[in-house]
Amino acid sequence: MSSIELRLRRLILFFIRKGLVVLLALIGFEVKATDEPNILRFYSEIAAPYYWLDENGEPQGVNFDLAKSLIELTQVNATIEHLPWARAIHQAANEPNVILISALRTSSREPLFQWLGEVHSVRASFIRLAKNKHIRLTSIEQAKQFLVGSVRGYGAANYLLKRGFIENDNLALVSSTEQLWTMLFKGRIDMVIANVQTGKYEIQSVGLDASEIEPIYDVEELNFQLEMATGLNTNAQVVETLQTGIIALKANGEYQRIMQKWKLQ
Numbered sequence: 001m002s003s004i005e006l007r008l009r010r011l012i013l014f015f016i017r018k019g020l021v022v023l024l025a026l027i028g029f030e031v032k033a034t035d036e037p038n039i040l041r042f043y044s045e046i047a048a049p050y051y052w053l054d055e056n057g058e059p060q061g062v063n064f065d066l067a068k069s070l071i072e073l074t075q076v077n078a079t080i081e082h083l084p085w086a087r088a089i090h091q092a093a094n095e096p097n098v099i100l101i102s103a104l105r106t107s108s109r110e111p112l113f114q115w116l117g118e119v120h121s122v123r124a125s126f127i128r129l130a131k132n133k134h135i136r137l138t139s140i141e142q143a144k145q146f147l148v149g150s151v152r153g154y155g156a157a158n159y160l161l162k163r164g165f166i167e168n169d170n171l172a173l174v175s176s177t178e179q180l181w182t183m184l185f186k187g188r189i190d191m192v193i194a195n196v197q198t199g200k201y202e203i204q205s206v207g208l209d210a211s212e213i214e215p216i217y218d219v220e221e222l223n224f225q226l227e228m229a230t231g232l233n234t235n236a237q238v239v240e241t242l243q244t245g246i247i248a249l250k251a252n253g254e255y256q257r258i259m260q261k262w263k264l265q
Helices: 003-018 021-026 062-074 085-094 155-162 177-185 196-205 236-251 254-261
Strands: 040-044 078-082 098-104 113-129 148-151 171-174 191-194 213-231
Touching (some): 040 062, 040 085, 062 098, 062 113, 062 236, 085 213, 113 155, 113 177, 113 196, 148 177, 155 213, 171 177, 177 191, 177 196, 196 213, 236 254
Parallel strands (some): 040 098, 148 171
Antiparallel strands (some): 113 191, 113 213
């Protein structure tokens, strides 16, 4: 029996046990395993509750659980790792078999990647320390009079650059969320642009008090879907396998279980 036949049999047995064969047939998807010889590399940045390392150095979070479940379901050969986000984006755009576990699906990124399935939705806000009542916003333009922080390579950072913010003038770009929140709490920047929900996890992970932050302006244009994605050089059969696997995880309830575990649903 070939490796692809063995993987197909495992998937079919899984769906039989879960009672999903009829469901998948109705929505028009056929589960296919891949003979792709290269190992897939699933990448996330360190950003709670999506991905972080516990006190034993073991990965935790939504992205890790989702990738792990998808790998187990589809039986692909893969690793799960973390990288600075700008580097992960660059590798995914230029190398085959690099999977971004959760990337913002924006109009600028749309043609650069093959999109595999929705993970979660996020909205960015300008966030200050609650004690800094003098910082007020009613528009994006008003924010230009302050020093705003973001993580290099993030959709929010690119958005601010396109809106006329200037790095090292009114925009501070850093390589990690840990740096970002530390700078805010130390008063080195006036605000950050980030998601409040994930920001609270990030703040707690560096030993700071999340109750001290306050969102003051939501950016409607930065209400995006987080989706799993891979570059255009990744084999079409790999893409189909992962797309079908994500559909199956949502159909069998595993996706919902993961979201509930990390309080994102």
